[in-house]
Amino acid sequence: MSLIHGLHFHNIKGDLLGGLTAAVVALPLALAFGVSSGAGAIAGLYGAIFVGLFAALFGGTPSQVSGPTGPMTVVMASVFTQFVALDPQSGPLYAFTVVILGGLLQTSFGLLKLGKYVTLVPFPVISGFMTGIGIIIILLQLGPMFGFPASASAGESLQQIPHYLTHADPAALLLGGVTLAVVIFCPKKLAAVVPPTLLALVLGTVIYQLFHGDTDLAIIGHIPTGLPELLLPRFSMDILSDMLFAALMLAVLGSIDSLLTSLVADNMTKTQHDSDRELIGQGIGNMVAGLFGGLPGAGATMRTVVNIKAGGKTPIAGSVHAVVLVFVILGAAPLAENIPHAVLAGILIKVGLDIIDWRFLMRLHRAPLFVASLMLLVLVLTVMVDLVTAVFAGVFIANVVTVKRLADHQLDSIRVIDSHAGNDEGLSKRERKLLTETQGRVILYQFDGPVSYAAAKGLSGKLQGRHPHDALLLDFSRVPLIDVSTALAIEDMIIEAQELGRDVHMIGLNPIVKDILSRLKILGLIPVSFCHESRSKALETAYALVFRDELN
Structure with a gap:
């Protein structure tokens, strides 16, 4: 078994172009996810670099591009808020230690050859928790979209909606609305040249710079340049159980997220990924990201699709994507410091809309009662409780019903x-x-x-x-x-x-x-x-x- 799965040098031009294109798409998303998580824009970039690089080198899906994703950011935002509230000084270190532990668990899943079981999660469960994640992302971005700080939870954001509507900042709402309109309605011919997210990011920031006047909108602010510092893991016995549960949540979600994207890549490239190896690569990437203060990540569907369409086929593309983002940090980070949170909110609301399983929702009334009920149960648990509880409850209920049906069939036979x-x-x-x-x-x-x-x-x-x-x-x-x-x-x-x-x-x-x-x-x-x-x-x-x- 070769050290780097699927590596060859017969597609250098396609891999270079694919990696560069993926990096252009990843940049605004990494910044937005970093700000949304509470860890800062630089954490999103670090996550895109380290997860993107090591998942490409050690993963099992050659054409996949990895980095911070909507589902992983939702969990990380909760983790970061939880531990910073417990200990403002050491909270960030605890949160990044959770990322390291999550990566370690993912690697263990791969070494134990559990990859084939991850994709056996029933479709209604996947549909429910992905739709729930999309709704969470949208709810969490309503505050910045209307000119307020992001809420700590989806439930809190729901409660604040009347306040947002009656006290909205017109400037923030305008910028967020323009950004959202650009990413949704960007003409296909223009989108083929410039990724809509990057176009929206630049346009929204330029409008802010030209017309902000006396407005006091929240912006990204200072972004460190240069290479990150090593953050040694920090543990506390008082919160160890909370840290382990959060790590399990990241590991399970990251595994499902990555392997679903691997299936998309397989379908596009007509190849077959190595699921266990993919989990090992993702785990290593997340461990390194945690050690350097980066967001956890997973296989990113949008970036993977863009990479493949641009010609990327091997791990070289994912590595190029990471290297391009390194150069952004080393030289161009100050250019992003004036990006308003409202612009990032517009981009992330579109991400949330894309994650929602609209195709199944439109057919929900035609689905069997059990399937529809299971999907809605997982959706509600995802939004109101947490992702791991939602997935485990959904899988448990689905398996119990399936086993009962099989048992009845076996007895009848x-x-x-x-x-x-x-x-x-x-x-x-x-x-x-x-x-x-x-x-x-x-x-x-x-x-x-x-x-x-x-x-x-x-x-x-x-x-x-x-x-x-x-x-x-x-x-x-x-x-x-x-x-x-x-x-x-x-x-x-x-x-x-x-x-x-x-x-x-x-x-x-x-x-x-x-x-x-x-x-x-x-x-x-x-x-x-x-x-x-x-x-x-x-x-x-x-x-x-x-x-x-x-x-x-």
Whole structure:
């Protein structure tokens, strides 16, 4: 396995152009995300540089461009506010330590090969939390859009809406409105030359510089130039549990965000990403970003799409994107100091609108009730509680319902056959004859496919209401595997039958099924002669034993 996944030098021109284009798109977003997080514009740039560089070098999606994203910034804003409120002096260090821990967890996810499970999150859950994140971003930017400081939470911003509307700053509202109009309505031909976000950023800032007069709008302010300083992690036992929970939130969200963007990149490039390697690369990028005071990041869909459309195909493009932003910090950072918060708010409101899953929302009334309810539940939990709670609750509910449906299907596919049932299709002519001759004193319990733990409790219920019988045949010929719960349910069936004086026979055990029954000492409950390779042999043996007294 090569150190850098997908690296080759046959597409240098496309990668250079793709990386440069992605950097132009990333610049205004990095500044906006940095300001929105509370950590400052420079933190957004640092995050774009370090996550972008190391995720490109060590990730598993060659064409992906990474950096601060809307979902990650929403979490980071909450983390930064929380820890600064607890300790104004050390709070920022605690927040960036959380970023490092989140990166460490992401790397662990990749090393443990959990990547394939991250993308198994049900669609209604993904739709709900992405829509919720979009709404949070919009709500948090309403304050700056109307000329007020950003609220600490979406709930607080909701409460402040009447105040924003009645006490709006006309200058801020004008700048934010112009910015939002540019990013939404920018002509496609112009957008192909200049990214709408950059055009809106420059236009809004120029308007402010020309006409601000006596207005006192909030601006980005001083942005440090030069390379960042190393920030050593800082821990406090009093808040360690809060730090770990926040780190888990960043890791889970960053993993989902990145791998969803990887799927977009795969679709555009007709390639296949390495999900575990991608998590490792993203984790390393976030750890380094935290060490240098940068925002956490993930695979950025907009920047990745722009990169691919411009010709970027390899990790060189993501690296070029990061290097271009380094030069911005070294020389051009002072040019961004006069950008008004209202302009950044307009850009971020468009980001929020893009994150909302409008395609599914428009069809929500046509979706099954459970799917629509699950999506709305996750959305509300995302906005009103937190992202991890929303995702975990959504996945748990979705899995419980799915498992219940599978269990019902599995139980429906299990047949209990005797001479009176009239459901002996699938049996051979000889097997039907033997079963008929048992006169209902032998029952064949036929499994069909794997039986999950959720269906295990219903196994015995299949026999309830059956007339008295002397032998029970358990046919495993079509069962590729069972789990421990199913094995224990089978043990209960065997014990219950034996207590009633019935013989129990097993048919067609493959090595996997036989192994787990042997390990749990369940196979030892019945004589070896009662384990059969075929149904015919089992029916012959059961018939002979049931009617031995009559035969004698």
